[in-house]
Amino acid sequence: MNELKRQANQDSVKEEIKFYAWHQIATVGIGSISLGAIARSMNITTPALYRYFDNRDHLIIALTQDAYSSFYSTLIAARDSVAKDDLAGQFRALCMAYYFWAVDHPQLYQVIFGYSNSTYTLNEAVGKIADKCFLLVIEIMAQACEAGRISSAANLEISTDLANRLEHITHEGKAWPALVMYLALSSWSFINGITSLEISQKYSIMLAHQTRGFVQLEVERYMNSIGFS
Amino acid sequence: MNELKRQANQDSVKEEIKFYAWHQIATVGIGSISLGAIARSMNITTPALYRYFDNRDHLIIALTQDAYSSFYSTLIAARDSVAKDDLAGQFRALCMAYYFWAVDHPQLYQVIFGYSNSTYTLNEAVGKIADKCFLLVIEIMAQACEAGRISSAANLEISTDLANRLEHITHEGKAWPALVMYLALSSWSFINGITSLEISQKYSIMLAHQTRGFVQLEVERYMNSIGFS
Structure with missing residues (x-):
């Protein structure tokens, strides 16, 4: 051979x-x-x-890498399906893609977002692709802030301590203004909240076929709350 | 004996x-x-x-029951620590108690909100206490709507299909207006989003000791988004 x-x-x-x-x-x-x-x-x-x-941890790392690859390519395809200057549309598409990817791939979602109790730490390769996923959200928020599309930004009172901390979060050496990082973390949590309750089957019984409508309404409410237009 | x-x-x-x-x-x-x-x-x-x-499922049901009991008593103590007419204060207390309970009891949180793949279904006793926890949120929202404390309610466009579905959700035979049920589900998802990302350790690295400040800011942003005062 x-x-x-x-x-x-x-x-x-x-x-x-x-x-x-x-x-x-x-x-x-x-x-x-x-x-x-x-x-x-x-x-x-x-x-x-x-x-x-070599061992169980190496297998789990390989599975996590595959899960993130699938997640990332779904998110980027959703973002790129919308015109470059329509940031609100890109954000909507990203939220819905996140949700539907999780519903369609509950095992992959579990590997990324599950409450892992194992002691293995993710290796560098996994960290890089995880960063790339989150970067998609940061970049949309950074562009939206720059373009003045986040109208209620001025109303948010970020404390000095929290702002300092947010400004110290870096991806490959690059940092963002506190507001951008806050909005990225906040929107990431928002969509994760709906998604994780759906995956743990807390919604499906209550909302049945109206779950999609609920998720869309939530995305609009969230966008209103930060004045994203 | x-x-x-x-x-x-x-x-x-x-x-x-x-x-x-x-x-x-x-x-x-x-x-x-x-x-x-x-x-x-x-x-x-x-x-x-x-x-x-009798079997593994029965043990898991007993653990789930204990987890819900701890969760419920924490939530109710938080709510009752605030004056009865201060609904916004009660809601804030409930959100923070949810979050800190999860951080303090990650194993109990996992049993309630984890992505369980096992085939056991929860028994009636567990269903009852789970309902009681969610009922706390529904009741605050119902009282707040009745007292006119949710000012942006009129701006939310709940579709007819979703509204019909929401009005059909019952707890012990009782149903609520679509808006009340939407707000209950929405606030439940919101706080779950932050909590589940914290438990899966996506925040702690980024926010370190500022996590509490971030959670408080998020609660205020959420309350603003529905006009809860």
Whole structure:
């Protein structure tokens, strides 16, 4: 087997391992991922599986990376589906894409936003793509503030301590005004609130087929609250 | 051993089982709770443990009930710490209590709001106490609407379909106007958004000791957005 073929074969085994891991997450949750159980499903020995992933944490990092990649490409496609100068439209599209991506991919959502109790820390590659997702929100808010599209900005009383802290948050060495960072964090929490309640099935019973209408109304209320037009 | 003593003894064993279960949730997550592992920790056999909880689901239901009890008593204490006619103050207190309870009890929070993938359904007793928690929010919103404390209510355009659905949501046979139910769901999502991002440790790195200030600012922004005064 030549080197190229060997690599392709290794990659396909890795994909198969991840396939079974996602199945485990869907049925028993991420806390219960077991390399032994995956090996049994694949009819290989656990030591053979360790040739592809050094340990459980490495497998979880690979899954997290895949989840973020899917999340990021969905968000960027939503943003780019709207005209460049329509910042309010881009923000709406981003919120709805976030929500529907989570509903369509509850296991992937769980890997990113779940209350993980494991002790592994995300590696640099995962941190980078996570940053890129959040950066999409920061950039829209920065552009909207600059273009004067956030009319109630002046009414927000950000304390000096909080403002100092917000101005110290950096992405690849770049920082933003406190208001931009506050708006980015605030809108991120807002859409996460709806999404996480939906995923933990607190809404579906109450709202049934009207969930989409509720989410859209919430996005408008949120945008009104910051004067985003 | 007389009947009373036997019952007291049974209760204390049940508490011990739950103690180990919470420890498992803290270390490996709720998906991985194993009755076998709990039995080993307690130095008893797994069949002996089944005398106290018929199966894993029954244990999880008992844990969920305890989590809701703690959550409910925290919320009600917060609400009752504020004067009865100060509805805005009550709402603020409720939001902050929700947030701090979650931060102080991440395992309990996970049991209530986590993305559970297990197939057990909550029993009636759990449903009742969950309803009571949400009812606290509905009641504040109902009183605030009645007292004319939600000034921007008229600006919200709730579609007919969504309004119909909202008016059909009942708690123990009682329903509320669409606006009241919308505001209750909306404020529940809002505070859950901040809380769940905090619990999944998305904030702490960025905001450090300014998290409380951020949460308070968000509560004010939310209240402004619905004109709650």
